Amino acid sequence: MPMISPLVVPTPVQRIECAEAERRGNAVYLKRDDLLPFSFGGNKVRIACEFVKDLRDRGCDALVMYGDRRSNLCRVLANLCSIEGIPCVMVATDADGGSGDSLNARIVDRFGVEVLECASDSIAATVDRAFRLLSGRGLTPYYIYGDRTGTGNEGTAARAYASAYPEIGEWERSSGTSIDLVVTPYGTGCTQGGLVAGSLLAHDGREIVGISISSRPEGRALSVLRSTVRGYFEKEGLACPADYADHIHLETKYTCGGYGVVDERVVELVETMLRENSVPMDPTYTGKAFRGMLDLIEERGMTGKNILFLHTGGLPLFFDYLTAGN
Amino acid sequence: MPMISPLVVPTPVQRIECAEAERRGNAVYLKRDDLLPFSFGGNKVRIACEFVKDLRDRGCDALVMYGDRRSNLCRVLANLCSIEGIPCVMVATDADGGSGDSLNARIVDRFGVEVLECASDSIAATVDRAFRLLSGRGLTPYYIYGDRTGTGNEGTAARAYASAYPEIGEWERSSGTSIDLVVTPYGTGCTQGGLVAGSLLAHDGREIVGISISSRPEGRALSVLRSTVRGYFEKEGLACPADYADHIHLETKYTCGGYGVVDERVVELVETMLRENSVPMDPTYTGKAFRGMLDLIEERGMTGKNILFLHTGGLPLFFDYLTAGN
Numbered sequence: 196m197p198m199i200s201p202l203v204v205p206t207p208v209q210r211i212e213c214a215e216a217e218r219r220g221n222a223v224y225l226k227r228d229d230l231l232p233f234s235f236g237g238n239k240v241r242i243a244c245e246f247v248k249d250l251r252d253r254g255c256d257a258l259v260m261y262g263d264r265r266s267n268l269c270r271v272l273a274n275l276c277s278i279e280g281i282p283c284v285m286v287a288t289d290a291d292g293g294s295g296d297s298l299n300a301r302i303v304d305r306f307g308v309e310v311l312e313c314a315s316d317s318i319a320a321t322v323d324r325a326f327r328l329l330s331g332r333g334l335t336p337y338y339i340y341g342d343r344t345g346t347g348n349e350g351t352a353a354r355a356y357a358s359a360y361p362e363i364g365e366w367e368r369s370s371g372t373s374i375d376l377v378v379t380p381y382g383t384g385c386t387q388g389g390l391v392a393g394s395l396l397a398h399d400g401r402e403i404v405g406i407s408i409s410s411r412p413e414g415r416a417l418s419v420l421r422s423t424v425r426g427y428f429e430k431e432g433l434a435c436p437a438d439y440a441d442h443i444h445l446e447t448k449y450t451c452g453g454y455g456v457v458d459e460r461v462v463e464l465v466e467t468m469l470r471e472n473s474v475p476m477d478p479t480y481t482g483k484a485f486r487g488m489l490d491l492i493e494e495r496g497m498t499g500k501n502i503l504f505l506h507t508g509g510l511p512l513f514f515d516y517l518t519a520g521n
Numbered sequence: 522m523p524m525i526s527p528l529v530v531p532t533p534v535q536r537i538e539c540a541e542a543e544r545r546g547n548a549v550y551l552k553r554d555d556l557l558p559f560s561f562g563g564n565k566v567r568i569a570c571e572f573v574k575d576l577r578d579r580g581c582d583a584l585v586m587y588g589d590r591r592s593n594l595c596r597v598l599a600n601l602c603s604i605e606g607i608p609c610v611m612v613a614t615d616a617d618g619g620s621g622d623s624l625n626a627r628i629v630d631r632f633g634v635e636v637l638e639c640a641s642d643s644i645a646a647t648v649d650r651a652f653r654l655l656s657g658r659g660l661t662p663y664y665i666y667g668d669r670t671g672t673g674n675e676g677t678a679a680r681a682y683a684s685a686y687p688e689i690g691e692w693e694r695s696s697g698t699s700i701d702l703v704v705t706p707y708g709t710g711c712t713q714g715g716l717v718a719g720s721l722l723a724h725d726g727r728e729i730v731g732i733s734i735s736s737r738p739e740g741r742a743l744s745v746l747r748s749t750v751r752g753y754f755e756k757e758g759l760a761c762p763a764d765y766a767d768h769i770h771l772e773t774k775y776t777c778g779g780y781g782v783v784d785e786r787v788v789e790l791v792e793t794m795l796r797e798n799s800v801p802m803d804p805t806y807t808g809k810a811f812r813g814m815l816d817l818i819e820e821r822g823m824t825g826k827n828i829l830f831l832h833t834g835g836l837p838l839f840f841d842y843l844t845a846g847n
Binding site: 209232277298470511517518 | 844
């Protein structure tokens with residue numbers, strides 16, 4: 196792993212002002228994973244570190260990643276590969292609108308990544324092409340998501356938040372505050388799946404809720420979450436608790452209609468968080484999920500709860516928002 | 522102070538890759554004050570907190586600040602005043618090129634700040650105007666820099682880094698690493714002055730070097746630093762060590778000709794830091810000062826030293842750089 200160390204450190208937890216939640220007697224805390232001290236922070240720092248460890252464990256020496264040009268994960272992986280001297284190919288889809296002019300794309304373009312553009316119906320074929328390209332150079336490539344269809348490596352990414360989960364308990368003990376509910380944006384399922392695995396290992400029965408930010412259908416999203424939790428236990432060589440699926444909670448009604456689609460309430464949330472708490476949230480992930488969490492609190496009629504929202508980062512997307520004339 | 526807490530926490534120290542310094546057997550560490558968890562971080566978070574505490578101590582209820590539109594300090598103060606409900610007027614100079622379209626300006630404009638534009642030769646008169654404006658509303662304004670000419674409050678700002686200084690010693694003890702030299706960008710002198718005061722209080726005799734990033738003449742810059750250190754001891758009611766001036770070290774030859782002026786080597790440094798260490802530095806402050814530090818290491822022929830560079834933040838300026846088509 197890189198000399199700059201440590202890349203992953205326990206992140207601060209802050210209580211924030213949140214009138215909407217507080218008027219029902221709830222308190223909202225943020226776990227600031229956006230402040231992880233590498234590549235502009237975010238949950239993807241922890242996840243990228245797990246992928247690179249796994250690449251080494253498997254004896255690979257080149258990396259194939261997939262995402263759209265705004266991807267936070269691809270930005271962090273590109274940065275890590277650049278530092279580690281690992282050749283890196285990005286299979287870049289134009290699904291969800293592309294946006295090659297995003298700040299994440301500008302950062303990735305600095306890191307010597309080879310970008311293979313593809314349509315959303317030819318991802319598997321383009322992953323194959325990336326493999327042939329790297330193998331032809333005598334390298335042994337690693338695909339972050341497993342096989343060409345993007346399955347089989349769920350357990351690796353889940354390790355990141357299974358390992359991070361104990362930080363919540365440590366903060367509870369040091370602060371004397373008990374967290375009732377943990378909320379995280381749901382995009383790929385890696386983060387939520389890892390948190391659920393961590394909670395299962397801790398036997399704390401805590402509710403962990405994912406707020407979906409894309410139009411991935413609920414059935415598919417739940418299936419991915421189940422594979423992720425099972426994949427984690429399998430990879431660790433541990434028995435997965437029989438009732439694990441009961442610990443997966445996902446809300447899919449706050450998506451505004453799809454990935455990257457926002458409404459005025461999400462924009463207002465982003466502005467309010469900046470003004471009242473000085474916390475940058477982006478409209479695509481954290482702002483949308485936090486807005487959904489507030490609606491969920493209202494709909495469930497929650498009172499007197501301590502709620503921890505995982506700030507999963509995405510700072511370049513916040514600055515995309517600011518520079519877009521907002 | 523605001524509910525979001527703590528705004529000021531000990532920041533991580535990281536060893537980074539730095540071939541230029543390492544080829545002489547030196548090691549470079551960054552103290553990541555850019556990751557302070559408030560308003561995009563930076564040294565100005567600590568400093569703004571001291572100003573707002575002092576405003577309250579003096580029984581004031583409105584704030585007058587001064588800076589150009591790209592100012593990091595004004596961004597943090599605007600954010601803090603917005604959260605605290607403190608009316609805030611910014612005296613904004615167009616000296617040094619202005620740049621009202623910077624990200625810091627976009628952020629400040631969200632916080633209900635009244636901006637009074639002025640030429641660089643009418644700052645004192647505009648500060649007076651800001652005072653009349655606020656007094657006319659029955660408020661008791663506070664000017665961050667003291668009197669209308671901008672002097673008399675140096676000790677307040679210096680408190681920030683006099684208080685932060687012990688974090689360096691704590692990190693040394695916990696890591697088993699001894700720091701020989703601390704380097705900081707020099708802009709206003711608040712940060713360096715505070716560090717020098719902290720070192721004097723610790724009686725550790727450590728060399729603290731400021732690298733000037735603007736064309737403020739050396740004599741004037743040293744005079745400001747001396748006033749800042751003296752102002753700190755005076756404010757704290759402590760005796761200032763007689764030899765305090767011997768502990769002030771300033772380098773003024775790495776300015777590229779003035780504030781905001783950069784050359785290719787500074788740009789290359791910014792790109793290298795991003796690529797090799799995943800650390801954002803901006804060309805105006807941290808990038809220029811770090812470049813100067815490397816030149817200083819070479820010129821002094823330093824070998825075998827552990828050097829700590831204070832990353833003073835300025836993240837919005839880094840993103841200004843990225844969005845400017847770089």
